[in-house]
Amino acid sequence: MQPGRHNTLPWNDLQDFLAVARAGQIARAAALIGVDATTIGRRLRRLEARLGHTLFEQTREGQVLTEAGEALLAQVEQMQNAAERIVESRHGPETLAGLLRVSVSEGFGTWLIAEHLHDFAAAHPALTIDLAASSGFLSPSRREADVAVLLARPRHGPVVAGKLSDYRLHLYAARARVERLGMPTRHALGTVHPLIGYIPDLLYAPELRYLDEIGPLPPPTLRSSSINAQARLVASGAGVGVLPHFIGAADPALVRVLPEVTITRSFWLVTHRDTRQLRRVRAFCDWLGDLVARFRPQLLDTA
Template sequence: MTFLAVARLGKYTAAAQVLGVNHSTVSRRIAALEDAMGGHVLTRTAAGWEATLLGQRALAVAERIETDLAGLVTDDDTGLGGLVRIAAPDAFTALHLVPAIAPLQETHPGLAFELISATQRVRQHRSGVDIEIAVGRPHVRKALATPLLEYMLALYAAPEYLERHGAPASIAGLAHHRVAYYIDSALQVDELDAAGARLPEPAPSIRSTSVFAHLAAAQAGAGIGLLPDFLAAADPRLVRVLPDEYEHTLAYWAVTREEALRNPAVAAAFRAIVEHRPA
């Protein structure tokens, strides 16, 4: 279970928090597993810890054990059961993912979900999750990738901020403003990086790995937010900035591996996500 947590979350510290143990305990357990298996089960990448080829063998066995354990408390008469793990950006999770899977769980009470907040590129190797939601078209072998919904990044600000600091007259004028967006060093998605790269270096700003922090910063008058239109366009506290000069179109994609789709619960969840249409 410790190995599963690290493989899914990509960090020892995150796994320790979920398991309720300290970092050294996680490290010690992984070392014991590697001693038993005779090799490294994890490798460090720019995106965090990922399973090695040996680790992928352990991952498959560990997931079968986890599924069997979940089956002990699942009533077979209720239909689908077990655990489905989904990694997705936080805005998509709140506004699309949860509404898509909630009816499925209502129909199948034995079905459980783990939703991992992640705005990152899809990994080439199995990452310990069953379904991944990515920004931009992923290029992963032996996987099913399906476009979900298109959206647009645009600039929004509170009227109070624009009254205090003035509205920029051009893209170049943004250099004199604070712009709330992702932390450059933590951004792992090329399409999101490209959206920010189209703007000049701003004044010292609030940066965050969470899009909801970007939204909150703009609402609070802490700067101009580079925000998804589905979050900001209908917000009465915000107005569009430079609508004729800046917009950046993106899309969410759902990805799952071929072997994961052999699990009926994963297949049903994937179908529910793809077929869901926001109200």
Template structure:
């Protein structure tokens, strides 16, 4: 019923420009460190819009009506959804200079086992796509765990150890040093909405803006 009401309201109020509220659910790294600072162009173009950005370290469910648009680390399989790949992105190794100054030499992949690591809380992972420490080190010595990638970035900045971070978050951070440039992994973001909502004018405006934003920032997202 909520979906029918949204579309019916648009037929009455949005003949000239999209108006109203759209909630976007997104993982916190992309939401806080990428999208939030780049949304102003949407409102300059469509001042009648209102966006709620739900940026949390978990999936935001469209099927449970937590949001109208959701951005995932994995492709949702539900037939009720319209889904497309939003973008690929790259993660790499980062640490602070203060950590490196007091740590064993780091010249190659073989040296990684001698270092302290920062990672996720394994039994609270919301996606298997976040299980990537073993892609770099067979038995990493993880000294700090957090469900938040932003907390991991802050821990790395403080000198706690090595973190695997999205390049769009860490590459321009003056307190972090990129390590072993040949060592990186690639992941993807997927954007989805309920099939019946895909016809909504204001939803499509937000959807198209986010897609265009990621296409225009591909080099940043891929760490190039």
């Protein structure tokens, strides 16, 4: 063995440690960074052996940092921040490069961001962009995402948050269903017209409990964790469901029912306080702010 070789710490091991520290689970970290969980576990054991400290405690929920792990995390995050700034500086002040990971709700990500992200990508071809648009969010506070659009302002964590926009939701049904059975009344919801909604125990945010605000109604009998699946169920004529206006009004096959029902929610733009000044993060936040300003009438039902 070469002198001093045992004292070196491979950067891959440190990056895997960082991913597990942020994700809280080896399996979740493996999915986020695209490395096999067995490989991550082996690298963590090697890192602990070289440092002479246990970095994580195994719990039922996953991996929890020990005191030594907390101390290492602070140092590795500084190294990661420095590495990200080096990547940016290599490409000059006018070029954005590196990886930008954005976490958004499925509906907002699919119906607004994905429709226009090619504009931002074309302007910054050296940038790799991950758009995580799913039923759930990656956490900026754990550095799982560089930018997140959340349904509520985070109450804690090393993040900076600001309201992006309010948006409105209404009840919708298929136009063909309304023509066949008539305009739904409140009393017909859940009987003549089945209700479509979220699966209660799979809700990833309390803000998605839309039907609770409409009044006493039978529970939905057609349920999905996906707002896009719910929109397709409504459009197929399966029943009545709550959809964001920017989804419902964009589909000519849908018609708004019970027009007196309006639900308001908010999108919050969240970044980590240590990386929000990276040029690629600032550029995307500026672009997203401009995009939302252009489409605010569709978000707020004022078009």
